[in-house]
Amino acid sequence: MSSINFENVTKVYDGDIVAVEDFNLTIQSGEFLTLVGPSGSGKSTLLRMVAGLEDISGGTIAIGDEVVNMLPPRHRDIAMVFQSYALYPHLSVRENMAFGLKRSTDLPDEAIYDRVEDAAELMGIPELLDDRPKQLSGGQQQRVATGRAIVREPAVFLFDEPLSNLDAKLRKHMRTELQRIQKELDTTTIYVTHDQEEAMTMSDRIAILNHGELQQVGTPREVYNDPHNLFVAQFIGSPSMNIFDVTYEATDNGGRLTGDINIPIDAERAQQIEAVGATDLKLGIRPEHVNVSRTSGEDHVNAYIDIIEPLGARDLLYFTLESETDDDSLVSGDAAALEDEASPEGEVAERKAFIDPESISADAHEVYLDLSLEQADLFDANTGANIEHVVREEQEEPPTA
Numbered sequence: 440m441s442s443i444n445f446e447n448v449t450k451v452y453d454g455d456i457v458a459v460e461d462f463n464l465t466i467q468s469g470e471f472l473t474l475v476g477p478s479g480s481g482k483s484t485l486l487r488m489v490a491g492l493e494d495i496s497g498g499t500i501a502i503g504d505e506v507v508n509m510l511p512p513r514h515r516d517i518a519m520v521f522q523s524y525a526l527y528p529h530l531s532v533r534e535n536m537a538f539g540l541k542r543s544t545d546l547p548d549e550a551i552y553d554r555v556e557d558a559a560e561l562m563g564i565p566e567l568l569d570d571r572p573k574q575l576s577g578g579q580q581q582r583v584a585t586g587r588a589i590v591r592e593p594a595v596f597l598f599d600e601p602l603s604n605l606d607a608k609l610r611k612h613m614r615t616e617l618q619r620i621q622k623e624l625d626t627t628t629i630y631v632t633h634d635q636e637e638a639m640t641m642s643d644r645i646a647i648l649n650h651g652e653l654q655q656v657g658t659p660r661e662v663y664n665d666p667h668n669l670f671v672a673q674f675i676g677s678p679s680m681n682i683f684d685v686t687y688e689a690t691d692n693g694g695r696l697t698g699d700i701n702i703p704i705d706a707e708r709a710q711q712i713e714a715v716g717a718t719d720l721k722l723g724i725r726p727e728h729v730n731v732s733r734t735s736g737e738d739h740v741n742a743y744i745d746i747i748e749p750l751g752a753r754d755l756l757y758f759t760l761e762s763e764t765d766d767d768s769l770v771s772g773d774a775a776a777l778e779d780e781a782s783p784e785g786e787v788a789e790r791k792a793f794i795d796p797e798s799i800s801a802d803a804h805e806v807y808l809d810l811s812l813e814q815a816d817l818f819d820a821n822t823g824a825n826i827e828h829v830v831r832e833e834q835e836e837p838p839t840a
């Protein structure tokens with residue numbers, strides 16, 4: 440096991456495609472770090488640079504104390520598990536799992552097969568050792584591919600979307616399995632996925648990428664509760680955060696937000712906004728922080744009920760703000776009318792709230808919503824930065840001499 444250090448790492452393909460830009464991160468020894476981001480954000484490129492499958496255009500990558508930029512893949516002490524399991528069809532599971540070790544070490548066969556048996560035990564597949572890959576289910580092939588990585592006893596595991604080809608139920612099960620095995624072996628791990636839920640459930644820390652740039656790194660709880668910018672806020676969490684376009688103006692006792700919603704804000708928030716100097720804002724509120732209120736009030740908004748999805752312990756309410764439409768047909772949840780409200784990108788802004796199943800009567804068409812600003816985030820609409828985070832960073836910055 441080893442730490443991994445990225446220092447100012449950049450990757451440019453074909454002279455002008457910047458896939459990764461000035462990436463800095465230290466992954467602790469034994470840590471499970473997930474790289475997450477939309478397709479094309481540079482995750483695989485980063486992983487492949489660690490593996491030595493891709494040249495590094497700038498900066499350095501170190502595994503332990505050793506800078507590996509120029510080191511061939513086989514000397515990097517890593518094992519990689521791909522989305523396509525890349526098993527040899529003509530070899531048995533046992534031979535597939537032994538293959539890498541036989542090539543890369545001069546361990547005697549007996550020691551190699553002992554390791555294969557141990558890894559098969561750990562992966563729960565000892566009875567499959569004499570089968571061929573084509574006799575196995577997708578889940579079993581995935582276990583073989585992971586087992587093959589374990590056998591190598593590498594300093595670092597690299598996983599590239601290893602669960603994408605499995606059905607939803609198996610994927611959830613394998614998440615827990617992989618996490619258990621990683622903890623048991625205590626091997627430093629980089630795991631790539633586009634699935635934020637996978638990232639949230641498996642990782643010690645998550646690094647969120649967009650357009651080749653690191654947006655934020657932190658524990659799942661940190662990135663969920665304290666997103667540093669609008670991208671992270673919207674990418675992490677499902678259903679995603681509700682975003683409202685608002686404009687700030689100062690008042691005698693604080694400030695006021697107007698736009699999608701019209702609500703007063705307290706003096707502390709107003710001060711933060713003024714410190715950053717932003718007036719066009721995005722107000723973000725997670726679905727679990729939107730509460731149904733029985734009464735109207737100054738900081739409550741009126742909303743139409745589009746649909747309510749019962750989920751068991753709680754319901755998911757889809758709503759449209761009264762301010763966003765004056766079309767009466769919306770009261771009956773008319774989907775066509777909703778389409779007309781589409782944003783310029785052609786997407787309907789779906790507003791969602793987790794609610795107590797008892798809180799709305801079955802025949803209700805409208806609700807008052809309390810958008811508890813206590814737990815809301817405010818973002819500068821121009822830069823996407825979280826206002827509170829910007830202010831905190833400025834306060835923490837040591838005074839310049």
Ligand code: ADP
Binds near residue numbers: 452453456476481482
């Ligand atoms: P992700 O893994 O997040 O989907 P990638 O690392 O695969 O993203 O890709 C990042 C960017 O680099 C994308 O714009 C992609 O088109 C580009 N890219 C990836 N591989 C190559 C390549 N071999 N040649 C040229 N461009 C590439």
